[in-house]
Amino acid sequence: MTRLRKLLATIRLPAISVLVALLVGAIVIMLSDLEVLGKIPQDPLGAIVLGVQRVYLAYTSLLMGAFGDPAKFGKAIAAGGDAVLWAKAFRPITETLLASVPLMFVGLAVMVSFRTGVFNIGGEGQFMMGALGGTIAAIVLGGAGLPTPITILGVVALGALFGAAWAFIPGILKARVGASEVITTIMLNYIANLFIFFLLVNWELIQREDRTQPISKALDKFVVIPTILPIEALRLHLGFIVALLLAVVVSWFLWRTAKGFELRAAGLNLPAARYAGMGAASSVVIAMLISGAIAGIGGAFEVVGTVKQLTTAISGGVGFTAIAIALVGGTRPSGVVATSLVFGALRNGGALMGLNTGIPIDLLFFIQALVIMFIAAPSLTQRLIRSPFKRRVKEATA
Amino acid sequence: MRLELREITKQFPGVLANDRVSIAVDKGEVLGLLGENGAGKTTLMNILSGLYRPDSGAILIDGTERVFRDPAEAIAAGIGMVHQHFMLVPVFDVIESVALGAEPTTGPLGTFDRATARKQIIELSERYGLAVDPDAKIENLPVGVRQRVEILKALYRKSDILVLDEPSAVLTPQETEELFEIIRGLAKAGTSVIFITHKLNEVLAVADRITVLRRGAVAGNTTPSKADASSLAEMMVGREVQLTVSRGASKPGKPILQVQAMNVLDGRGGVAVHEASFEVHAGEILAVAGVQGNGQTELVEALTGLRPIDSGSLILDGNHLEGGSPRHIADAGVAHIPEDRSRDGMIKGMTVAENYVLNAYHRPPFSTGGRLDLKAIAARATQAVKDFDVRTPSIDTDIASLSGGNQQKVIVAREFGRDVRLVVAAQPTRGLDVGSIEYIHHRIVEQRDAGAAVLIVSTELDEVLALGDRVAVMYEGRIVGILDAKDATRERVGLLMGGAVA
Ligand SMILES: Nc1ncnc2c1ncn2[C@@H]1O[C@H](COP(=O)(O)OP(=O)(O)O)[C@@H](O)[C@H]1O
Ligand SMILES: [Mg+2]
Numbered sequence: 001m002t003r004l005r006k007l008l009a010t011i012r013l014p015a016i017s018v019l020v021a022l023l024v025g026a027i028v029i030m031l032s033d034l035e036v037l038g039k040i041p042q043d044p045l046g047a048i049v050l051g052v053q054r055v056y057l058a059y060t061s062l063l064m065g066a067f068g069d070p071a072k073f074g075k076a077i078a079a080g081g082d083a084v085l086w087a088k089a090f091r092p093i094t095e096t097l098l099a100s101v102p103l104m105f106v107g108l109a110v111m112v113s114f115r116t117g118v119f120n121i122g123g124e125g126q127f128m129m130g131a132l133g134g135t136i137a138a139i140v141l142g143g144a145g146l147p148t149p150i151t152i153l154g155v156v157a158l159g160a161l162f163g164a165a166w167a168f169i170p171g172i173l174k175a176r177v178g179a180s181e182v183i184t185t186i187m188l189n190y191i192a193n194l195f196i197f198f199l200l201v202n203w204e205l206i207q208r209e210d211r212t213q214p215i216s217k218a219l220d221k222f223v224v225i226p227t228i229l230p231i232e233a234l235r236l237h238l239g240f241i242v243a244l245l246l247a248v249v250v251s252w253f254l255w256r257t258a259k260g261f262e263l264r265a266a267g268l269n270l271p272a273a274r275y276a277g278m279g280a281a282s283s284v285v286i287a288m289l290i291s292g293a294i295a296g297i298g299g300a301f302e303v304v305g306t307v308k309q310l311t312t313a314i315s316g317g318v319g320f321t322a323i324a325i326a327l328v329g330g331t332r333p334s335g336v337v338a339t340s341l342v343f344g345a346l347r348n349g350g351a352l353m354g355l356n357t358g359i360p361i362d363l364l365f366f367i368q369a370l371v372i373m374f375i376a377a378p379s380l381t382q383r384l385i386r387s388p389f390k391r392r393v394k395e396a397t398a
Numbered sequence: 399m400r401l402e403l404r405e406i407t408k409q410f411p412g413v414l415a416n417d418r419v420s421i422a423v424d425k426g427e428v429l430g431l432l433g434e435n436g437a438g439k440t441t442l443m444n445i446l447s448g449l450y451r452p453d454s455g456a457i458l459i460d461g462t463e464r465v466f467r468d469p470a471e472a473i474a475a476g477i478g479m480v481h482q483h484f485m486l487v488p489v490f491d492v493i494e495s496v497a498l499g500a501e502p503t504t505g506p507l508g509t510f511d512r513a514t515a516r517k518q519i520i521e522l523s524e525r526y527g528l529a530v531d532p533d534a535k536i537e538n539l540p541v542g543v544r545q546r547v548e549i550l551k552a553l554y555r556k557s558d559i560l561v562l563d564e565p566s567a568v569l570t571p572q573e574t575e576e577l578f579e580i581i582r583g584l585a586k587a588g589t590s591v592i593f594i595t596h597k598l599n600e601v602l603a604v605a606d607r608i609t610v611l612r613r614g615a616v617a618g619n620t621t622p623s624k625a626d627a628s629s630l631a632e633m634m635v636g637r638e639v640q641l642t643v644s645r646g647a648s649k650p651g652k653p654i655l656q657v658q659a660m661n662v663l664d665g666r667g668g669v670a671v672h673e674a675s676f677e678v679h680a681g682e683i684l685a686v687a688g689v690q691g692n693g694q695t696e697l698v699e700a701l702t703g704l705r706p707i708d709s710g711s712l713i714l715d716g717n718h719l720e721g722g723s724p725r726h727i728a729d730a731g732v733a734h735i736p737e738d739r740s741r742d743g744m745i746k747g748m749t750v751a752e753n754y755v756l757n758a759y760h761r762p763p764f765s766t767g768g769r770l771d772l773k774a775i776a777a778r779a780t781q782a783v784k785d786f787d788v789r790t791p792s793i794d795t796d797i798a799s800l801s802g803g804n805q806q807k808v809i810v811a812r813e814f815g816r817d818v819r820l821v822v823a824a825q826p827t828r829g830l831d832v833g834s835i836e837y838i839h840h841r842i843v844e845q846r847d848a849g850a851a852v853l854i855v856s857t858e859l860d861e862v863l864a865l866g867d868r869v870a871v872m873y874e875g876r877i878v879g880i881l882d883a884k885d886a887t888r889e890r891v892g893l894l895m896g897g898a899v900a
Contacts, residue, residue, distance in 0.1 A: 256772070258765045265756070268747040275704065275734070275742040276757040277725025 010335070014328050017374035018342060025367045026055040029359060058357045062364075065352025066345035068092040087233035092348065094229065094236040098306060100344025102127070104243040105298025106322035107329065107336040108250050109163075109291040114331050115254060116287035117267035122170060122185025123295045124319025125192035126163040128312075130296025131303035132196055133162030135206055135216050135310040142222025151223045152238070155300050163296015164289045166192060171288030175281035181288075189319065197312050206310065216310035225305035239301030246294060247333040253290075254333075263287055295319075324372045343368060399460055399476060399558040400424050401446075401590060406455035408441055412791070415441040417615040418455070421592075423559065423607075428581060428591045430605025430622075432598070434634055434831035436801040438614040439594045440482060443561050447479040448472035478552025482563040484544055488537035492530055493519055496551045522553055526583050542573035549580065553589075560584060561592045564829075566600055578604045596634075596831050598627045610634050635833050643836075645843045648867040651680035654851035655701075655820050660710030662693075662700040670696035672875040673710070678820065678851040683842070684880075685866025686855045687891050693875035694855045695737055698824045701853070702734045703727040715819060728757055731819030733845075735809055735826045737855070739802070743809045746798035750790050751779035753797045754812050778815075786811040787837065803834030810841055821845050821852040827861060839865060859888060859895075873897050 030036050030051035039047035068089055076082065076089040106123040113120035137158040141151040166188060173179035200207060200214035208215045225237045254260040266273040266283040273280050298318075303310050325343060329335030346368065350361040401423050408416040415438045423429040433439050444450045446457060448466030456463050459475060466472040472479075486495050497515040504511035519532050528546045536544060545565060552560050562581075566574045581591050581604055593604060601608050602622045610617045610633045618633045631639045655678040664670035671693045678684045688694050699705035701712065703724040712719045714730050728734065736742035744753045755764045755775050763774040779793040788807045790800055797805055806826070813821070823842060827835040842865065846852050856862050862869055869886040871879050871894035879894045 256770050258760045258768050258770055261752070261759050261770060265745050265748065269741070269745040271738075271741050272743065272745045272756070275702075275724060275736060277723060277728055 010330055010332075011338075014330070014335075014339065014371075014375060017328070017371045020374055021367045021370035022059070024370055025363060026059070028363065028366065029055050029058055054357065058353050058359055061353040061356040062346070062349040064349070065092055066096045066349030083231050083233075087231050090229075090231075091234060092352075094234040096341070096345045096348040097240055098236050098344075099348045100340040101239045101243050101306070102298050102302045102318045103321060103325055103340035103343055104247065104337055105239075105301070106295045106318050107325035107340050108243075108246055108333060109293075109295035109298070110319075110322045111326040111329065111331050111333065111336050112250060112254070112263075112294065113287050113291040114326055115267045116263040116283055117270065118171075118174070118284055118287050118291075119182050120167065120170070120185055120288065120291050121182055121323065122167060122188050122319065123291075123322045124315050124317070125185065125189035126166045126292040126295035127299040127302070127315045127318055128189075128192045128196055129166040129292075130159035130163035130299030131310055131314045132199070132299075133158035133160075133296060134300025134304045135219060137300075138219045138222045138304050139206060139217060142219075148223060148226075152225060155223065155225075155304050156242070156297055159296040159298075159300025160293040161296070163299060164293040166296070167288040167292020168285070171285040171292075174288075175284045181284075193312050196310070200310065200312070208309070214312055218309055219304050220308045223304065225301065235306070237301070237305040239298075239305045242297065242301065244337065246297070247337050250294070251333040259286065295322075321368065324368065328371060328375050399590060401477075401559050402458040402461075403442065403446065404456045404458060406442060406445055406452045406457075408438075408445060408450060408452050410441075414614050416445070416452070416455075417613075419611065419614070419616055421609050421616070423590045423592055425558075425590055426585050426588045428585050428593055428604055428606045430601030430608040431592055431594045431611065432596065432601050432608055432630060432634055433611035433617075434596055434833060435803055435829075436613075436831075437596075437611040437634075439611055440563055442611075443479065443563055443592070443594065446472065446561065447477055473555050473557075476556065476558035477561065478555060478557025478559065479561045480545065480548040480552060480563065480565060484548055486536045486544060486547060489535065491535050492532045492539075492547055492550075495536055495547055496554050498551075500555050519550060519554065522550055526553065526587070527580055542576070545577070546580070553584075557589070559590045559592065561594070563594045564596070565593070566595060566597060574600070598630045598634075598832070601630070602627065612636055631832055635831075639832055639836060643839045643843060643864045645865075646847070648682045648846065650682040650867070651849065653677040653679050654715060655853065656711070656713040657701070658711045658713070660697075660700065660712065661708040662696045662705060663708050664696060665705075669708075670875055671700065674877050675710075676870055676877060676880060678853050680849050680851050681846055682867040683846050683852040683854060683865050684868050684870060685862040686853065686870045686872055686877075687859060687862040687866075687895055688855075688857065688872035689895055690857045692872045694824070694857075694872055696875075697872070698734075698737065698822055698855055701727075701822055702732060725757070731817055733813035733816075733818045733821045733823075733850075735806075735813055735821070735823040737824035737828075739806060739809065739828075744797050744805055746796065748797060749794045750783065750788065750797050750800070750808055751775050751793040753808055754779040754782055754793075754815075756812060758812075758816065782808075782811040782815060786841075801831075803830045803837075806830060806834060806838060810838055814841060814845060818845060818850045821850055822855075823852070824855045825857065826854065827856075827858075859891060862886075862891065863888065871895055 033051065033054050036047050036051045036054065039050060072089040076085040079085050106127055109126065110120055110123050134155045137154040138151065141154040169188060170181045170184035173184055174181045197214050200216060201212065206216045208217050225239065227235060227237045228240065229236060254264060262273070262278045263283050263286065265276065265278060266280050270280055299314065303314055307314060321343060325336055325339045329339040346364045350364040353359055354361050403419065403421050405418045405420055406416050407418055419438070419442055421429065421431065431439055441450065445452045448469040448471055457466065458464070464475060466475065490498070493512060493515050496519050502511040502514040503509060516532055523530055528550055530543055530546050530550065536547065549560065565577060581593065585591055595601060605622060608620050608622065608625060610630065612634060658675050660671060660674045661669060662671035674697060676684065686694055696705055700707050703722050703726065707720050714732065717730065719727055719730060740746070745756065758764055759770065763771060765771055776793060783790060783793055786807045788811065789804050797808060821842065826842065827838055830838070842852060842854070854865055863886060866886065867883050869881045869883065869891055870877050871891060873895065874897070881890065
């Protein structure tokens with residue numbers, strides 16, 4: 001009972017924020033629709049009806065894009081074991097899960113650093129470097145004909161190593177000379193991007209044969225990350241399970257180990273951590289190493305498992321969305337997983353919404369940004385939601 | 399102007415902070431509002447100043463009921479508040495700080511009329527004897543002067559009622575005396591003053607009438623002429639309290655801590671501790687007296703490994719500890735109750751249990767092989783909470799939500815929860831209520847009697863004299879005298895604190 005109540009209390013603000021953001025999004029949809037606007041002067045009521053219809057279409061498309069069409073579920077189940085129907089019905093959901101995988105990895109990575117009081121903005125770069133490591137491992141190990149499990153282990157390991165190495169630089173700079181990690185990690189994001197660009201057009205090992213664009217060889221020729229579901233069209237792969245496992249491991253590490261205790265202590269109150277005899281400088285470096293490794297593994301899975309080729313667009317802003325996810329998720333692993341699923345659904349559902357209504361996917365970034373704003377300004381959100389309710393209660397009891 | 403709060407009730411989740419509290423203050427009167435930490439004093443004043451809305455009850459000014467929806471309305475009604483924690487912008491100067499939000503303007507663009515503000519402020523500070531340099535930057539001012547700026551700020555807004563929430567907590571005895579003069583002057587000029595404190599002698603010294611709060615409710619009303627310290631303490635705590643520490647004679651054993659010719663730098667190019675030499679023996683308390691800022695903080699930090707020792711030696715039980723890390727020194731048997739409880743002594747955002755193991759989490763039984771043993775931590779923390787009488791809903795409560803006294807008890811429980819050779823306690827009772835002070839003193843004396851060497855640093859002369867078997871006085875980084883308890887009279891120690899040669 002108290003557990004449930006605690007859970008409800010923790011998800012209240014994020015849930016309210018998402019709802020309010022969708023509400024504001026709805027208003028924007030109406031106001032940015034020329035037909036609706038045009039109707040307002042002669043027929044305001046009709047304009048509102050039309051606007052509501054548009055919003056309804058947009059959001060149902062969003063939902064169906066993210067979770068699938070209930071009608072298709074029924075058909076697939078009725079038809080029994082027809083793989084094509086099943087794939088059609090369940091692909092939206094698995095694609096949502098797939099879209100949430102990189103968000104989970106980098107969200108967890110950023111969360112660990114936040115818990116330690118390090119503001120790692122470099123998830124983007126660490127993710128990209130991890131993707132580079134994964135690419136190299138796939139080509140070298142897979143190319144040498146090693147068994148798939150070993151190649152995959154290599155992909156994960158090199159991804160983690162590259163990500164951690166990239167994060168080590170800002171970590172040691174902060175610990176040794178006090179360089180602000182906000183600045184250094186942002187700069188390293190650019191460097192990672194340009195470094196990968198450089199390799200993609202100059203390094204034969206990874207460069208796509210007979211292409212001059214910055215794009216790597218097709219990685220599925222070297223290794224394929226196994227998918228989880230028996231139907232081929234459902235692309236959800238091992239990375240999803242690894243991400244969930246990592247969430248558990250991170251949670252265990254932070255709350256059940258002495259080192260995790262130190263990191264949390266340092267994150268909350270550095271002078272007190274020093275007073276208690278903890279090495280504050282080493283906390284920073286360790287946090288960055290862990291953070292970078294997790295982001296790197298995410299990059300490796302994304303490039304080898306999902307996209308199957310390395311380009312400089314591999315990260316697609318995931319490092320920044322991850323910051324939002326870590327905060328919205330209350331800097332808790334479970335919260336990060338849940339928020340990643342929501343953001344993954346928005347991303348994935350946005351495509352169908354765009355297709356059906358012509359509303360650009362940018363609207364979803366706008367909604368994401370609103371969610372973050374509402375979470376960052378809890379008192380505003382509380383006031384928006386709670387006070388009318390409270391007033392009503394008071395009146396009722398008066 | 400007569401102010402009355404009638405039957406104010408305020409419920410917080412789990413705490414009835416104010417329970418039908420009624421107080422009144424007349425024009426030109428000083429009301430002392432006395433109560434332990436957590437009694438509900440600040441809550442009551444936050445209601446008066448418009449920060450909180452009461453659940454029920456009324457605020458009456460000159461007999462008419464008023465409702466303050468926000469602080470601006472309370473200020474407009476003439477209520478000036480000096481908060482327990484100051485709310486000043488460090489980079490502003492005094493004029494800006496005082497005038498901010500009520501500034502006179504000039505010209506068509508309404509620019510800040512500094513000259514007028516300056517004149518008004520100087521006039522105010524002269525009228526009420528609040529000496530401040532109007533052009534000084536806040537960050538360069540000592541705490542006592544910052545408080546005067548806060549008072550000026552309230553007066554500048556033409557407050558008829560001035561509320562001072564625990565104003566003496568940050569002041570030296572002399573500054574407190576000066577503050578009392580200011581309050582008397584204000585009252586004489588017709589301002590009503592509500593003076594909040596948990597210190598008995600202060601209400602006796604400055605108040606015209608006294609209202610005592612206990613656990614959110616009024617425990618009694620009295621006047622300084624009818625009450626004395628022990629009757630007030632009883633009203634405040636709800637039982638008889640011992641105002642002096644009872645302790646037997648010390649039986650000093652061999653020296654545990656030996657400090658020889660120690661120099662410590664202050665980190666800003668100066669020397670904070672100058673050639674300090676002293677010993678603390680097993681079974682005795684050495685109390686270090688001194689006005690704040692005479693090197694005591696740095697001395698304690700050096701003894702506990704938080705600040706490097708520039709030269710000289712630090713010997714514990716015959717072993718040299720210079721250059722030792724805080725953990726190394728703690729492991730050698732040094733318990734440290736830090737001066738700044740919130741900054742160093744605990745981690746807000748962590749639970750009582752986590753704070754209890756803050757410097758032992760890495761050792762058995764709390765962890766083995768790098769893994770925390772949550773069961774063992776919970777078991778020991780539960781026991782400690784019981785042993786040290788920590789009032790907390792549970793060991794999983796965030797320590798930030800405990801009262802100061804209970805937070806300090808968690809720290810003391812942690813530090814005394816292992817084999818202790820030396821206790822280093824800096825300002826161990828600062829900001830605590832009578833009950834907690836009594837309790838912490840008792841625990842410290844207990845450590846002494848168990849054979850530990852105890853070093854206490856305090857700026858409260860009463861505490862130094864009550865606890866010290868020997869008294870050392872620091873002045874400008876030097877130990878200017880060490881007296882036996884029998885020679886350590888208030889006068890002698892006070893003179894040494896002021897820099898007189900022994
Ligand atoms: N904003 C708040 N939310 C919940 N509880 C509070 C809040 N402010 C104060 N309290 C609780 O109310 C009680 C009275 O606190 P306070 O008025 O600060 O006491 P005092 O100023 O006398 O020390 C305490 O138990 C405190 O923990
Ligand atoms: Mg208070």
